Amino acid sequence: MSLGSSRRSLLTAMGAAAVGISFGGLSGCTKPVSKSINFYNWDTYIGDTTLADFEKVSGVKVKMSIFATNDELFAKIKTGNAGFDVIVPSNDFVTYMSEAGLLLPLDHAKLPNLKNIDPAFMNPPYDPGRKFSVPYTWLVLGIGYRKSAMKDGKVPDSWKWLFDSDQYKGRMALLQEAGDLMRLGAKYLGHSVNGIPDDVLKQVEAMLIKQKPYIKAFHSDDGQDMLLSKEVDIVMEYNGDIAQVMKEDPDLDFIVPKEGSQINSDTLAIPKDAPNPEEAHAFINYMMDAEAGAKIYEKILYPTPNAAAKALMPESYKNNPVIFPSAEVMAKCEYAAFEGPARAQVYDAALTRIKSA
Incomplete structure (x- = not known):
């Protein structure tokens, strides 16, 4: 469904460095696609152009699959070698999956856009210190x-x-x-x-x-x-x-x-056996960019923990009592x-x- 008006992306004009993307030589807008990653996400939970915009700045194509429940996600990942690079577990399942040894510890040095996240979301009881996940929505x-x-x-x-x-x-x-x-x-x-x-x-x-x-x-x-x-x-x-x-x-x-x-809080995390953990970190970092984040939240209309993205949003979002009770x-x-x-x-x-x- 078409929801909201698209904000013009600044990514192609600013280049990859402006949004903190640089990894393994894959950066910039003209890099041909040489890799792809698999993203396992909820339905109606991404911006209209988010995946294409990331491909433009990184050269990495994102293939997205959909799951319907956390139980379905857990069942898929626990079998091993599911082939997913980035997943979107909810808060209690971050604990469940990390305790089961299914999540890769995140390298915060590869996630400079963590600076955009509201500090109130940075040390939750379900994942102290954000060792395994970064917040996507609440x-x-x-x-x-x-x-x-x-x-x-x-x-x-x-x-x-x-x-x-x-x-x-x-x-x-x-x-x-x-x-x-x-x-x-x-x-x-x-x-x-x-x-x-x-x-x-x-x-x-x-x-x-x-x-x-x-x-x-x-x-x-x-x-x-x-x-x-x-x-x-x-x-x-x-x-x-x-x-x-x-x-x-x-x-x-x-x-x-x-x-x-x-x-609930939905998060971005990397499975322990992700085929492309380097590119997965880059994708998660991109999702926390202020401009990229604003385009996502303008589409999906969920509350954002990204303070920099929220600052770019219209008052109709920031003051909506359905989104922010x-x-x-x-x-x-x-x-x-x-x-x-x-x-x-x-x-x-x-x-x-x-x-x-």
Whole structure:
């Protein structure tokens, strides 16, 4: 989908050195393509010209493949020799994958554009010192909805409407990422998204099994498309995804439920067995360039941790409450911690039972 207007890239005019790209002799705009790297990314999560612009300044072609869930990403990388050079794991999966020995420690000397990142994002608990990842976006889960389809014109300001009500039966979709689904069910029941007691998990599972007949789909991070196409009226989705389709349909909106929600951060990382780690570092560094970053965020409409890129963005981005919810709203939201592979398996097993019920 075409979202936003493109800002003219300064890259070809300024040359590679201006954006901090220089590696292995591959720099400048006229270098013929001699290498390619494989980028494993979420859908609708890159600028219109980002990959082509990087090829112009580096001579390296980027081949992008799409995954739908962190579980899918993890399964692909853990098999070994998957062939990917740069991947986009979420915060808890950075911990999961690094503890499993699947990520390459980053060489910060090859990432001078780290200077553009807001210091608040540089030492997260899931990756202290940014040893394995750099921040790409941060995001919050909430409810996307079609305003004209809401009963009595009321805003769906609670997880109840997705988890515990037949009000929108056959017209709702939930995210199928097991951990997110179980944690937000616990949040609705009044618990933290972390350290969920086993009895609460059983309550969440029972609640969702009861709710399943009313759910049209457990979607693979394409809930915004289902909402836009009018397949559903209410959907669990990320703020940036709903911000994208709100530009196309003014009848759509987004809210973080009153119980609070889960904050995620998506990152750029390099698999341990990446075929081209040098070029992977250069690509990650390019993605943190201010101008290149601004073009990405203008397209994908997710909150950016890149302070230099944000400074270039229009007020319609910086002051959009869907992209940047208020401090009051965010105070009720939490990052999900990685609690070990056994816990991840518990979530996966619960979702399997829910979907097969």
